[in-house]
Amino acid sequence: MPPSRATLIEVATLAGTSKTSVSRFFGPERDKLSPALCARIERAAHTLGYRPNLMARGLKGGGSRLLGMLVADIRNPFSVALVHGVEQAARAQGYSLIVCNTDNDPVLEQTQLATLAAYQVEGLIINASGQPEAPLQALMHSGVPLVLLDREVNQLKADVIGLDNAQAIDMALEHLVLQGYRSVLYVSESPTQASTRQARLIRFEQQARPRGLTSRTLLLNSLEPDAVLPTLKAFAQSAGPAAVLCGNGNVTLALARGFQRLGLAMGPVGLMGIDELDWCALIAPGITTLAQPTDAIGRAAVTCLLNQLKSTTPATVLHRHAPRLCPRGSTQLSSFTPEESNNP
Amino acid sequence: MPPSRATLIEVATLAGTSKTSVSRFFGPERDKLSPALCARIERAAHTLGYRPNLMARGLKGGGSRLLGMLVADIRNPFSVALVHGVEQAARAQGYSLIVCNTDNDPVLEQTQLATLAAYQVEGLIINASGQPEAPLQALMHSGVPLVLLDREVNQLKADVIGLDNAQAIDMALEHLVLQGYRSVLYVSESPTQASTRQARLIRFEQQARPRGLTSRTLLLNSLEPDAVLPTLKAFAQSAGPAAVLCGNGNVTLALARGFQRLGLAMGPVGLMGIDELDWCALIAPGITTLAQPTDAIGRAAVTCLLNQLKSTTPATVLHRHAPRLCPRGSTQLSSFTPEESNNP
DNA sequence: TATTGAATTGGGAACGTTCCCATTGCCATT
DNA sequence: AATGGCAATGGGAACGTTCCCAATTCAATA
Structure with missing residues (x-):
């Protein structure tokens, strides 16, 4: 029979004092003793x-x-980076973090939300997979501060913190134009559920033509090679210098696979992705990416949450964060001087 | 002023009944009502x-x-995979999971452990970064069931669940021999803290020679290219077909970088790693890996924990799990027929 | 000497549950 | 008609804390 955990009273008894004093000892009033x-x-x-x-x-x-x-997909390195940022910031403020993964399942999302609420969390950071508007509304209404991370939720009037998607698309297009590409294929996973995907897609459709680019769009329901190959093949054979722009890290992975399958050389056919991954610097001539400042985003989310929690003067919070361009060989048209480029 | 969360009593009052009945309604005795x-x-x-x-x-x-x-490094995809497996299994049993990351910092580890204990967790799954023997001992002694994941802790008599490291090394060596390599460089991060690294290293040192392999060993204190390059360069020039075996995913990444830096072709110089990663199938001729069955390991950990928790007949738990070989081009000596090999 | 006040300390209620133990009502027995 | 038993319900204590307020001590002031 292992002894169960000691209680305040037991400590008080052993120390020959009262529970109040022991309580004080472990609280912020230790100096009163x-x-x-x-x-x-x-x-x-x-x-x-x-x-x-x-x-x-x-x-x-x-x-x-x-x-x-709440995290939509914990196996996505981008999500993990967010979790890491949030956890650090939370800990710095004396909070612990309980993370629930939803595996992109809206049903599971509802369950996890209920669990979180049941544990009386003081605030919620939501990276939604579905559109759990009703439960979130209820939660807000019952006084739980709430911040949306990366993705918005329809109709929900709450702070959203994440990448400046418009700026990201603009930066990507500008880079591609500068490198000499004349037509761009934008590839995204299905944008119906995730606001981020919609925002990027719309911005792309708005901005490609004004910059003199011929644009195409490919929406993926699956990341299997077969979903990518036909379109990619056709696109690579189109006239003029062409580049593929990937809406997120998963898509970048799928397209890198596609390039490999088809034996396409990166650079002559451009490849660029949103989200920075370990292996982007590694593969062939290096894949150009836009890195999200995940730590900053995580910190901002916590700050924002704590602003709602404390009534002291709110710290200012940046809601839309700028990405960082990591230029590499995959967007270098001319294959001479494909200089070393490993900058992360 | 948002209304604070409703309580049992409020529900009881509104329903015109007593708290006991409401309690029953939400507990396992609903059918008594x-x-x-x-x-x-x-x-x-x-x-x-x-x-x-x-x-x-x-x-x-x-x-x-x-x-x-408790996770040593949440940004390591292997750790994340473990978390994912554990979380799924826990949820299936009606438990929630609170995950603390220690960023490989033994000091932070102690803090996090204290936090976890303070939240009255019913059981603990520990992927240690240091050797927190004392606090864990105390926790066990006060009746908290405990399972070690992937890494042992000195002197601590607790279940350890993870890869069968000996078998993994054996499989790797066998594969390399079969592929015709005659000398092997084993590269590992510093094995002083992590039992897993020690186990693999020792097994390598025991098994390489008996299999007719010339062996060398490189212990890394840093994953920077400079730490790898000199040894790798020298090794690549050594006589006979030579291969590098990487002790974990981080090392594989570092060495893939090294190969790239030195312009080494994978295959002619072999490269193989423990831990399967997204990009291993992708890079150059594909990197051969040993994949860990992370979901199974996670599930086993939870089962093991719950065995200790419940006094019912214990389910049997597999402690040492076998890896799965993913053979690819990076361990193919002859460069002809570098056939398509994308199997994950 | 009496009074004030600060510094320390302790008692008791409350937080929202669960669980043990009544209590009630009602039907089927004797 | 009286008894027993079962099903459904409710009252109150307890869980380990925090926090309000009161009690005690002791020195310094009036």
Whole structure:
């Protein structure tokens, strides 16, 4: 029979004092205690291996010190980078993070949301997979601060923090034009669920022509090679210098596979992607990307949440973050001087 | 002023019944209630948007239904895959998972461990970054079930679940021998902290010679190219067909960079890695890997934990899991017939 | 000497649940 | 008609905290 966890009262008894004093010792009022008492409590707590029970603390007014985060796809490196940023920022503010993954399943999303709420999180950071408008609305209404990360949710009036999608598309197009490409194929996963995909797609459709680019668009329901190959093949044979622009990291991966399958050389046919990945610098001449400042985005989300939580003067929060261009060989038309380019 | 979350009592009052009945409604005793009462409670709860407070529930004996997981490096895709497996299995058993990342920092690890304990997790799944023997010992002693994932902790008598490292090394060496390589360079990150790295290294040192291989070893303190380049260059020039074996995914990445920097062709100089990554099939002729069955490992960890938790007949748990060989072009000596090899 | 006040400390209620133990009502027995 | 039992319900204590307020001590002031 292992001894169960020690409680405040046990520590108090052992230290020969009252629960209040022990409570103070572990709270922010430790300096109100005499050094002698502190020492006694310290010793008692240590021999008992006492740790305050945050559940009980959370129950009695003090707040749970928990932040909840909902992630659409935890196996996506971009999402992980966001989680990492959020977790760091949360910890810096004395909050812990409970992360729920939804595997892009709207049904599971509802369940996870309920779970998060049940654990009395003090705030919620949502990277939505579906459009869980109703439950989020309910949550907001019952006083839970809420920040949307990367993706908006229809009708939901909440802060959204993420990439400046318009700027990203503009930067990509500008880079491609500068490199001499004249036609661009934009490839995206199905934009019906994710606002980010819509925003990028729309901006692309608006901006390609004004910049003198011939544009095409490919919407993917699957990332299997077969979904990509025919269009890619046809596009590569079209006249004039042509480049492919990928809407996110998954698509970049799918297209890199496509290039390989078809034996297409990157550069002569351009390839560029939104989202920076480990291997983009590595493959063939290097794949040009737009890196998202994931840590900054995560931090901003937490700051934003805490602004709603605390009534002190709100810190200013940047909602739309600029990407960083990582130019590499895959958008270098002329294959001479394909100089070393490993900058991350 | 947003209305704060509704409580059991409020629901009871609105439904014109007692808290006990409402409690029963949300617990496992719902069938003890008359249909009429059920309906009333249902309606009241719904209009109030009531969700049981799991903190309060956890306080009063019922257990927190929380599992804690400590991850050494959440940005490592392998770790993420483990988290994913664990989370799925936990959810299937009605548990939620609170994940703490330690960024490979033993100091942070202690803090995170304390946090996890404070939230009254019912069990702990530990992928250690340091050797937090003392705190874990204390936790076990105070009755928290505990499973080590992938890495052991000195002196700690607890279940360890992960790859069968010996088998993995054996499989790798066998594959390399079969492919005709005669000398192997084993590259690993510093094995001082991580038991897994030690196990693999030791097995390599034991098994290379008996299989007729000339062996060398490179221990990395940094994954920067400079740490790899000199040794790699020298090794590549050594006589006879030579291959590099990478101890984990990070090392594979570093060496793929190294190959690229030096303009080495994969295959003629072999490259093989433990851990399967998105881009391994993609790069040049494809990098041969040993894939870890991460989902199975995660599931096994949860099962193992729940065995300790429940006193019912324990399910059997596989502790050492076999890897899966993904053969690709990077371990194909003869460069003719570098056939298509994209199998994941 | 009496009074004020600060510094320390302790008692008790409350937080939202669950669970043990009544209590009630009603039907089928004796 | 009285008894027993079962099904449905409710009251109250307890879980481990925090926090309000009161109590005690002791020195300094009037």
